[in-house]
Amino acid sequence: MxxxxxxxxxxxxxxxxxxxxxxxxxxxxxxxxxxxxxxxxxxxxxxWTDDEEKKLRRKIDWRLMPILCMTYGLQYYDKAMIGQAALFGLTTELDLSIGNRYSFAAAIFYLGFIAGAYPSSLLAQRFPIERVVSATVTLWGICLLLTITCFNY
Missing domain, CATH: 4.10.810 (Virus Scaffolding Protein; Chain A)
Structure with missing residues (x-):
């Protein structure tokens, strides 16, 4: 040998x-x-062998990357729609032209994400992931449905 x-x-x-x-x-x-x-x-x-690792990495990439690209695309679309809405009178109708209200309204998603990331991670570790994700998606859907009730800042 x-x-x-x-x-x-x-x-x-x-x-x-x-x-x-x-x-x-x-x-x-x-x-x-x-x-x-x-x-x-x-x-x-x-x-594991190098071939097994390459196969696993390829499988993860082909499953995860399309989801990440789609999510990033939806995030970009959301930001673009806020900009388009501002062009078509959102800032005047909701009194967002005062101070930095428009900037705060555009950033509220990220503030909510930062505030909710840690608790949702803890919940995902303590409870079945399918229940945590379904509850999170349901709450997000309720928040989106409630945006139609906004008539001012």
Missing amino acids: DAEKRIGLERHEDVSQDAADIRKNSLTATPDDEAAKVLGNYDGPLT
């Missing part, structure tokens, strides 16, 4: 020992940690 293969074998043994330590430590995690439960029941290898 030449030196490179021996080094690779030693590295694999170190990784296997690290994997065993990870499994052992994952079993001591809190009882509501779903990832620890899955890892505790998993008895397969914790290492």
Whole structure:
């Protein structure tokens, strides 16, 4: 056995020992940690080849990137529509031309996102993700429906 293969074998043994330590430590995690439960029941290898990693990265990219691009496009569309609405009289009808009201109205989404990101992350860790996401989407839909009731600042 030449030196490179021996080094690779030693590295694999170190990784296997690290994997065993990870499994052992994952079993001591809190009882509501779903990832620890899955890892505790998993008895397969914790290492992967470069080809497996490329395949996984490609799969994630092809599934995640279209969603991210669509979301970014909708965000741009939202900002463009606020600008168009301002051109067609939104600022005068809602008294947004006073002070920095228009800027605040345009930035309110981001302020809400910043305020809600941490609590929603905590909820997603403590409750089933499908319930947290469905509640978040429902609340966002209610907020959007309530925007038609706005008649002034």
